[in-house]
Amino acid sequence: MSPLLMADITVFLLSLLVGFEVISKVPATLHTPLMSGANAIHGVVIVGVMLLAATATTVTGYVLVLIAAAFAAMNVTGGYVVTERMLAMFRPHREVKP
């Protein structure tokens, strides 16, 4: 096992644990926005598509990059915008009309 792989596995495991810790404290009210926000974060897959594009040299490779880029971009932009829309609706300190 290479030291690089070892480091990657360590990072993976610790990130899982951080995820459990950070997320288990979110109240039920925010679960849908949270799911949407987490959904946006895995839009980081766009970074992976960019790295893949750097190695593509064949027609098959280009087609795969094209589709993957469209998918990933939709995930990341849509994910953040939808979460923003949901959260913008929570107005914690609105005055109740008398």
Next chain:
Amino acid sequence: MTTFDTVVHLVYLAAATCFVLGLHLMNSPGTALRGNRLSAAGMAAAVIATGAVLVHDHRMTAWAVAALTAGAAAGAVAGLVTARRVPMTAMPQLVSLFNAVGGGAAALIALGDAVQRSHEAATPGVQTTVTTVLDVLIGGVTLSGSLVASGKLAGLVPGRPVTVPGGRWATVLLALTAAGLAGFFVAGRTGALGLSGIAAAALVAGVLLTLPIGGADMPVVISLLNACTGTAVAMAGFVLESSPLIIAGALVGAAGAILTKLMADAMNRSIGAIIAGGYGTGDSGPAAAVGAGAPVRSITAEDAGLQLAYAHKVVIVPGYGLAAAQAQHETVALARALTERGVQVSYGIHPVAGRMPGHMNVLLAEADAPYEQLKDLDEINPEFPGTDVALVVGANDVTNPAARRPGNPVSGMPILDVDKARTVIVIKRSLGHGYAGIDNELYTRPGTAMLFADAKKGLADLLAGVRAYAA
């Protein structure tokens, strides 16, 4: 490590920090918006840093640049337009759709990587081939599974459990095929072609696994698939040896797993039973006949309006029927009219009311319901004994007192103690069953009156009734 590399890695580290802190800020409604923006800023930084790497390395062919930019532009526009236009009630299926494409992108990365490696002389290591197979498998199942889940919520695919003849055996067969192909791929006997076979098997398996699951369980399934996408992205991170993908993917994997567990607990369902499928009737229309069995007292909108107008304390219990009828604005208008009369109004929201945990809060917030009036199960239950009228709008199983007794499908499920209120008014289209498929004992209790109407129409009539006494 050159200075450039160091800077890029530091930016990636900062982005990962933004993701973690962003999720942390989502703990409370006051800071949640800031959390999402922080996470978005981290994402932008990671994308810009990666762009800088691509420009710096100068390895990309013109065609690759064209494919990347054209695809990204098309996807970004599609994402922006749908995210802005879709009504709040359709939010869960949109999240599922975005989840599907995310899983698809992760699977395509592994596929593209394998295609590229097949042109190189060096054989990839076991860690690359194993994570490649896992990425394609998980990503493929997520892509087709999330699309089916989204279709079920949108009504494009029947919400009821659809059993495919021999579906279980087909799934087992697919799993064996995929396992065999995976073995050959890891052994280096097949290249991208064998991987495509695994992808095809995963796509079919995703459909076969999701179809038999009823519409009621879809939120849990979407959450599970969200966790799967996170894991697939982390696997893509191993394939590409990219730490931001590993970190963010693992974070989301953990998030989805926790949410899935919470949702399943709140619905009194085990995750295993949900995946087994066949439960619930899905989005049923006007189902059973009115008045079967025990006598039910029905009430006119005028009488119900009078009761509400002269109550001191009213608790509104919104459910799936409210979401389906998109009656959130009518609900809040009624609550506002009552508040103006000096009636103390709050909303009792069950964790799984609506289509996703917290979905009801989002809908009511959209209609400008004051956040302070939204109360969760533990907050509202002690208040029911002092409540004059509990107004149940399209909620069913979450109010069924039968849950307190053992031996029926809802046993042990946490419920809202609506029956402890002095009187109960239920707005419902019929006496049809909820997802659990059993009679709701609440409806036949002496203190309960039924207002048979669609949630939107019933609430509008109630509001008119209340206004009639406001003069």
